[in-house]
Amino acid sequence: MRITRCAAALAVFGLALAGCSSEAGNQAADSAKNTAAVNTATKFDEGTTMAKLSEAGKVTIGTKFDQPGFGLLNPQKVPEGFDVEIAKIIAGQLGIKPENITWTETVSANRESFIQDGKVDFVVATYTINDERKKLVDFAGPYYEAGQDIMVAKGNPEGIKGPDDLAGKNVCSVEGSTPAETIRTKYPQAKLTLFDVYSKCADALSNGQVQAVTTDNVILTGLVAGAPDKFELVNNPFTKEPYGIGLKKGDQKFRDFINDVLQKSFDDGAWAEAWDRTAGKITGTEAPEPPTIDRY
Numbered sequence: 001m002r003i004t005r006c007a008a009a010l011a012v013f014g015l016a017l018a019g020c021s022s023e024a025g026n027q028a029a030d031s032a033k034n035t036a037a038v039n040t041a042t043k044f045d046e047g048t049t050m051a052k053l054s055e056a057g058k059v060t061i062g063t064k065f066d067q068p069g070f071g072l073l074n075p076q077k078v079p080e081g082f083d084v085e086i087a088k089i090i091a092g093q094l095g096i097k098p099e100n101i102t103w104t105e106t107v108s109a110n111r112e113s114f115i116q117d118g119k120v121d122f123v124v125a126t127y128t129i130n131d132e133r134k135k136l137v138d139f140a141g142p143y144y145e146a147g148q149d150i151m152v153a154k155g156n157p158e159g160i161k162g163p164d165d166l167a168g169k170n171v172c173s174v175e176g177s178t179p180a181e182t183i184r185t186k187y188p189q190a191k192l193t194l195f196d197v198y199s200k201c202a203d204a205l206s207n208g209q210v211q212a213v214t215t216d217n218v219i220l221t222g223l224v225a226g227a228p229d230k231f232e233l234v235n236n237p238f239t240k241e242p243y244g245i246g247l248k249k250g251d252q253k254f255r256d257f258i259n260d261v262l263q264k265s266f267d268d269g270a271w272a273e274a275w276d277r278t279a280g281k282i283t284g285t286e287a288p289e290p291p292t293i294d295r296y
């Protein structure tokens with residue numbers, strides 16, 4: 001299935017950003033050079049999730065597999081991107097090396113249930129923190145703030161400048177995502193087509209099945225970068241999407257730990273370095289100011 005996804009990514013994004021190419025290989029080499037620090041002197045209170053994971057020496061992390069710049073499978077079928085680097089920083093502070101991480105694909109709609117069912121220990125997957133989701137899981141972070149935007153065919157033949165222009169248009173997003181919910185509730189005139197992953201929306205835009213794709217600007221930027229002669233970004237963000245690390249509801253100590261690790265990475269430059277060698281390469285932008293952690 002992973003191989004198929006890689007082949008699908010090739011078809012959609014072209015070679016350069018498909019995670020099946022020499023460019024992605026270079027990214028792999030880069031990440032290998034800059035591997036997140038692994039803390040070999042960890043000490044955690046007995047019974048905590050941190051103690052359990054660090055004693056086991058391994059962790060299962062949910063991320064995306066088809067989002068260039070944040071989480072995209074490379075030719076070795078290992079995901080790469082900013083989310084993946086953030087996850088490695090957290091694992092490293094649990095004393096766990098990247099090779100001892102099991103990566104599980106979490107799509108937008110199954111993140112809460114994978115956390116609740118213990119299929120993953122935590123999720124780093126362009127995952128917006130919101131009150132609805134907080135009823136089911138907890139969030140550390142935010143570690144980045146994106147905004148919902150729109151991707152259209154190159155040349156913007158429909159003249160779409162913002163969400164109000166989506167009325168009457170076929171618009172693609174992903175089940176269980178906040179952008180889909182925003183369209184459904186605030187722009188009900190748009191005709192929504194939903195898939196499980198965004199690469200399928202990119203396909204639908206290239207074959208004319210939809211006139212627009214909507215989700216977070218940074219995800220769309222990754223899709224545009226893979227096919228710049230096919231797609232363009234409207235570049236008019238209309239929501240705030242603070243990205244958090246999803247974990248089991250009520251695990252306050254684990255949440256505090258992850259928040260501390262994130263804060264340290266903001267302060268010591270590891271976060272900015274992770275940005276520069278992943279998402280920053282695609283957006284062409286320097287690392288922004290890190291957001292303020294919300295210890296709700």
Ligand code: GLU
Pocket residue numbers: 108125126127128174176177178179215216219241
């Ligand atoms: N950040 C949004 C969300 O969590 C959109 C991206 C995604 O679907 O992963 O729903």
